[in-house]
Amino acid sequence: MKVMVCTKRVLDYNVKARVKADGSDVDLSGVKMSMNPFDEIAVEEAVRLKEKGVATEVIAVSCGVTQCQETLRTAMAIGADRAILVETAEELQPLAVAKLLKALADKEQPQLVILGKQAIDDDCNQTGQMLAALAGWPQGTFASKVEVADGKVAVTREVDGGLETVSLTLPAVVTTDLRLNEPRYVTLPNIMKAKKKTLDVVKPEDLGVDVTPRIKTLKVSEPPKRGAGVKVPDVATLVDKLKNEAKVI
Numbered sequence: 001m002k003v004m005v006c007t008k009r010v011l012d013y014n015v016k017a018r019v020k021a022d023g024s025d026v027d028l029s030g031v032k033m034s035m036n037p038f039d040e041i042a043v044e045e046a047v048r049l050k051e052k053g054v055a056t057e058v059i060a061v062s063c064g065v066t067q068c069q070e071t072l073r074t075a076m077a078i079g080a081d082r083a084i085l086v087e088t089a090e091e092l093q094p095l096a097v098a099k100l101l102k103a104l105a106d107k108e109q110p111q112l113v114i115l116g117k118q119a120i121d122d123d124c125n126q127t128g129q130m131l132a133a134l135a136g137w138p139q140g141t142f143a144s145k146v147e148v149a150d151g152k153v154a155v156t157r158e159v160d161g162g163l164e165t166v167s168l169t170l171p172a173v174v175t176t177d178l179r180l181n182e183p184r185y186v187t188l189p190n191i192m193k194a195k196k197k198t199l200d201v202v203k204p205e206d207l208g209v210d211v212t213p214r215i216k217t218l219k220v221s222e223p224p225k226r227g228a229g230v231k232v233p234d235v236a237t238l239v240d241k242l243k244n245e246a247k248v249i
Helices: 035-049 068-078 094-107 129-137 188-194 235-244
Strands: 002-007 009-011 033-035 057-063 080-086 112-116 140-148 152-159 162-167 172-176 199-202
Touching: 002 068, 002 094, 009 068, 009 235, 033 035, 033 068, 035 057, 035 068, 035 112, 035 140, 035 172, 057 068, 057 094, 057 112, 057 140, 068 080, 068 188, 068 199, 068 235, 094 129, 129 140, 129 199, 152 172, 162 172
Parallel strands: 002 057, 002 112, 057 080, 080 199, 112 172, 140 172
Antiparallel strands: 009 033, 140 152, 152 162
């Protein structure tokens, strides 16, 4: 069974995002970039499926600028067998990425596609669902447990009231939640091995996909700074402030 796992290069989660002076976008110049944490969980799960003997090959995929090759090398150091980069300088939006992944899925014919549930830069949480809709495949989102057997994948999902388990017929799309697993640390020998693995680069035009942005960002601004709190003399004043000023009760 072939597994395709999708990764995104994002601003490192330890770095505080800065907005450009003109408010047009987030300033990414000279900051540390890394793999989206949810996608790291997706790669780890795909590699674990291979270690269990369920998957035969793990293909890591990324879309974006040339530097995304670093993210794919990390995925291969975790355990992916080979990688494909869809290289473009265009601003990629969820629908365009889903179309690119659909084109790659048609070409590679994976039985399972695993993605992080969302990226920590735009928080869209859309690509997996759009890919499933375009491919006409069943989807299991927010997965906290994945088990593959007899041509089906059982996905335990986190929902508001607790847990829900769905059984999907392969091929299927799964998006990962934080509690699915804890990704392994990448070791130096594996980083060296990853350099020898195959990394193919294709263009969106090769896949017949138009990635022109459909949504325009008008303005990016930082959230307002929180004001200082106040001490209240008694419970009655606290209730009054919560009701009339904060309007939370």
